[in-house]
Amino acid sequence: MNPPVLSVRGLTTRFHNRAGAVTVVDGVSFDLARGEVIGLVGESGSGKSMTGFSLIGLIDAPGRIEAGSSVKLEGRELIGLPDRDLRHLRGRRISMVFQDPMMTLNPVLTIGEQMRLVLAAHGRIDRASARARSAEVLGRVGIPDPTARLDAYPHQFSGGMRQRVAIAIAILNRPAVIVADEPTTALDVSIQAQILAEMRRLVAEDGTAMIWISHDLATVSSIADRLCVMYAGRIVEHGPATEVLGAPRHPYTRGLLDSLPSQSEPGADLRQIPGATPSLAALPPGCPFEPRCGRADPVCTTRPEDVEAPPRGWRCHHPLGETAA
Amino acid sequence: MTGYVLGRLAQAAVVMLVMSALVFLGVYAIGNPIDVLISPDATQDIRAAAIAAYGLDKPLWEQYFTFLGRILSGDLGRSFVYGMPVSELLLGRLPATLELTLTAIVGATIVGVPLGIYAGWRPHTTFSKLLMGFSILGFSVPTFWIGLVLIFVFAVELGWLPAGGRGATLHLFGADWSFLTVDGLKHMFLPALNLSLFKFAMMIRLARSGTRETMGTDTVKFARAAGLSEWTVLSRHVLRLISIPIVTVFGLELGATLAFAVVTETIFSWPGLGKLVIESITALDRPVMVAYLVIVSFVFIGINLAVDLSYAALDPRLRKGGGR
Numbered sequence: 001m002n003p004p005v006l007s008v009r010g011l012t013t014r015f016h017n018r019a020g021a022v023t024v025v026d027g028v029s030f031d032l033a034r035g036e037v038i039g040l041v042g043e044s045g046s047g048k049s050m051t052g053f054s055l056i057g058l059i060d061a062p063g064r065i066e067a068g069s070s071v072k073l074e075g076r077e078l079i080g081l082p083d084r085d086l087r088h089l090r091g092r093r094i095s096m097v098f099q100d101p102m103m104t105l106n107p108v109l110t111i112g113e114q115m116r117l118v119l120a121a122h123g124r125i126d127r128a129s130a131r132a133r134s135a136e137v138l139g140r141v142g143i144p145d146p147t148a149r150l151d152a153y154p155h156q157f158s159g160g161m162r163q164r165v166a167i168a169i170a171i172l173n174r175p176a177v178i179v180a181d182e183p184t185t186a187l188d189v190s191i192q193a194q195i196l197a198e199m200r201r202l203v204a205e206d207g208t209a210m211i212w213i214s215h216d217l218a219t220v221s222s223i224a225d226r227l228c229v230m231y232a233g234r235i236v237e238h239g240p241a242t243e244v245l246g247a248p249r250h251p252y253t254r255g256l257l258d259s260l261p262s263q264s265e266p267g268a269d270l271r272q273i274p275g276a277t278p279s280l281a282a283l284p285p286g287c288p289f290e291p292r293c294g295r296a297d298p299v300c301t302t303r304p305e306d307v308e309a310p311p312r313g314w315r316c317h318h319p320l321g322e323t324a325a
Numbered sequence: 326m327t328g329y330v331l332g333r334l335a336q337a338a339v340v341m342l343v344m345s346a347l348v349f350l351g352v353y354a355i356g357n358p359i360d361v362l363i364s365p366d367a368t369q370d371i372r373a374a375a376i377a378a379y380g381l382d383k384p385l386w387e388q389y390f391t392f393l394g395r396i397l398s399g400d401l402g403r404s405f406v407y408g409m410p411v412s413e414l415l416l417g418r419l420p421a422t423l424e425l426t427l428t429a430i431v432g433a434t435i436v437g438v439p440l441g442i443y444a445g446w447r448p449h450t451t452f453s454k455l456l457m458g459f460s461i462l463g464f465s466v467p468t469f470w471i472g473l474v475l476i477f478v479f480a481v482e483l484g485w486l487p488a489g490g491r492g493a494t495l496h497l498f499g500a501d502w503s504f505l506t507v508d509g510l511k512h513m514f515l516p517a518l519n520l521s522l523f524k525f526a527m528m529i530r531l532a533r534s535g536t537r538e539t540m541g542t543d544t545v546k547f548a549r550a551a552g553l554s555e556w557t558v559l560s561r562h563v564l565r566l567i568s569i570p571i572v573t574v575f576g577l578e579l580g581a582t583l584a585f586a587v588v589t590e591t592i593f594s595w596p597g598l599g600k601l602v603i604e605s606i607t608a609l610d611r612p613v614m615v616a617y618l619v620i621v622s623f624v625f626i627g628i629n630l631a632v633d634l635s636y637a638a639l640d641p642r643l644r645k646g647g648g649r
Contacts, residue, residue, distance in 0.1 A: 056550055091552025098550075103543035108565045108640050117561055118551040153641040169551055 039224030101162035112150030160191035239312030402612035422597035429520035441532025463526025535567030576632035
């Protein structure tokens with residue numbers, strides 16, 4: 001097997017304040033192969049976005065990626081890299097698409113200028129070449145009449161078109177990895193499907209690997225090859241998407257699946273996971289899901305170990321599908 | 326865009342008209358100029374003749390239209406005190422105020438905005454904290470006191486810079502300018518510094534708060550995620566995003582300072598508009614007061630118009646007819 005394009009080991013990010021440290025990303029590890037799409041799923045506050053920002057080295061103080069974490073991009077260790085070198089990798093080898101295209105694009109600069117700045121950040125380029133390259137990429141993401149649209153401002157685009165522009169900016173320098181942080185969440189459902197299909201096509205054409213962060217299992221399942229389910233900053237279950245969704249081992253994954261509206265009878269109440277995401281500042285000592293879990297027993301007050309059963313893995317004392325009970 | 330500009334010009338003309346009426350009525354309310362013009366022991370005949378000569382026997386509306394007609398033809402009357410046309414008098418003083426004010430405000434903006442952006446970008450450094458402490462000082466210490474301290478330190482004790490006057494001037498475009506000679510610049514330095522301190526403090530705070538707000542937005546995160554350097558993020562993205570409030574305050578302060586640089590001009594005996602007006606008020610020189618008010622409102626309206634038009638240049642969302 002080829003070496004992974006992105007290899008994450010024990011990634012831990014903490015926010016330090018007067019009250020102490022809050023761990024928002026807790027020992028996250030995974031490998032991403034070339035052209036592979038990994039879905040990072042979990043509820044709000046599970047640390048999935050923070051994992052994304054940690055990968056590209058954009059954690060603002062008082063947040064800090066802790067020693068012992070390792071993120072290797074194309075074999076190169078990113079943790080501990082000087083800001084300058086890290087900046088040259090951002091947007092060139094690894095880039096990011098955000099949730100809300102209304103907020104990400106600068107409203108007072110033309111699309112062409114914003115794209116030119118991104119190109120110019122990674123090497124000298126004259127205006128004419130920058131325009132040509134930008135128009136080419138805008139065309140690839142499905143913007144009609146791309147050359148003329150370079151002189152337009154973000155407010156002259158619809159939401160879906162704006163997200164296409166943001167995606168164009170992310171793939172402008174042909175990165176090896178794209179971190180997509182809920183890129184369809186802020187869009188209309190019909191537009192979501194278009195963007196999803198567009199991104200799937202783009203990464204397949206370029207062989208770009210992608211980390212698709214989402215709380216929406218339905219969209220993730222249609223794009224991801226593998227899934228990592230996050231809870232309280234940890235990956236609690238991972239494996240090939242079809243297997244994880246078809247036969248979840250962790251009760252939390254089961255709970256997420258059950259809360260999908262399509263899993264309930266029409267008219268019946270939606271099944272919810274009882275309780276709420278725990279405060280990261282006050283996690284239970286054992287399994288963080290224990291207070292909300294129907295299968296919890298006294299063992300669950302101790303921290304569960306990683307169980308690795310390639311291609312799958314989970315962190316649970318009482319995984320589903322193991323005993324008949 | 327042309328329609329928008331024409332509309333704004335029409336609005337400005339209406340405001341100007343209203344202002345002229347207010348100024349006229351305000352000055353009319355102050356009292357009868359005849360009491361000032363002729364001696365109290367003049368005969369009734371002389372008095373009546375003077376009133377007729379100045380048109381003060383006509384109805385108020387007719388006086389107003391005469392006044393308006395004269396202004397429009399550029400005739401602002403004659404100063405009682407100087408005995409020369411007011412327009413000449415004001416135009417002779419305007420360059421002094423103009424160069425002092427522009428130097429102070431442009432200087433405060435060019436230095437203050439980058440410092441403010443730095444303080445917003447790295448809010449926890451010692452330099453940023455010192456800067457913010459200094460800006461509070463700039464806000465709260467009265468101008469006249471700073472002016473006196475500046476004179477005391479730099480003119481009296483150290484003797485580096487002159488304490489007052491314009492110094493040598495150079496004639497250009499029909500007016501005398503101090504900023505074109507070294508001596509003039511020396512004379513201008515202290516009053517300009519005095520005038521700029523408050524604006525400098527304001528620009529720092531304005532730029533800082535705008536930058537702090539902008540740094541947390543997705544726009545900046547997205548730009549960073551695309552690998553833009555901090556310099557590019559600040560100079561291309563942040564500066565453009567925070568420019569509207571800065572331009573607004575720049576315009577307001579420019580107008581206000583042009584009109585009311587009185588304190589500084591008095592302290593440094595800078596022969597500008599402010600000083601002229603104070604003299605006119607003490608001497609009850611009504612034509613000068615009226616002309617001054619008209620010119621000040623004209624300047625304010627002009628600056629506001631320029632600020633409004635620059636919004637459209639700064640923020641494409643405000644441009645009319647720029648739909649999708």
